Amino acid sequence: MSAVHIIGPTFSNFVRSVMLTCHEKGIEFDAGMTHGGTRYGLHAPELTTLNPFDKVPVLIHGEHSLFETASICRYLDAEFDGPALQPTDSVQRAQVDQWCAALSTQVDQAIVRRYLLELVFPKGPDGSVREDQVREATPDVARVLAILEQQLGDGDYLVGKTFTLADAIAAPMLDYLVGTPPARGLIDKAPRVEAYVERLRERASGKAVLVAPEFPG
């Protein structure tokens, strides 16, 4: 059993963000819904005790547990050796925080919660995709992709010239989007985002965590 355990299913984009952070730092970890013989099912009291908001991931490190992906990633960056994943310059560091927050809220809501989950876990009659919901969600996906296109500009990463926690939060959700055939038309209008995802997939951490074999659908 590793000292660092990530509670949550390894197909969750946020769990993957923490896994990417561990790989980038060279931290040994394990991930899954069971730890130390206890199963932390979604909405089960064991999980609620660790995160009263009933979400994953939750990090367990020794005696400590933490929830909220960006906070977990910042903790891992501070606590462990390995490459720093946050700039020391206070303006750039705040920009990384800003993007972590925007990605974990607006971008995740638009891409994962309202668009991808509708396609992957269809809730229509007989398990059909609710096309009206997908149509309704599509303009916001286009809007956040345009924002990310602009932020990337000619750069390789979201903030500054190296991989940061903002990229760890962005990568899994964008990896899923790029890998979803119905999103092709949206991705074709976001070539910088597509190239960015390719770049992240090529990293050792990306090869270990991304390209979503476990995502159903």
Ligand SMILES: N[C@@H](CCC(=O)N[C@@H](CS)C(=O)NCC(=O)O)C(=O)O
């Ligand atoms: N703000 C939280 C969001 C976490 C989140 O939405 N996790 C999803 C999995 S990707 C979850 O727990 N979903 C279960 C549910 O909402 O019931 C974070 O950044 O960690």
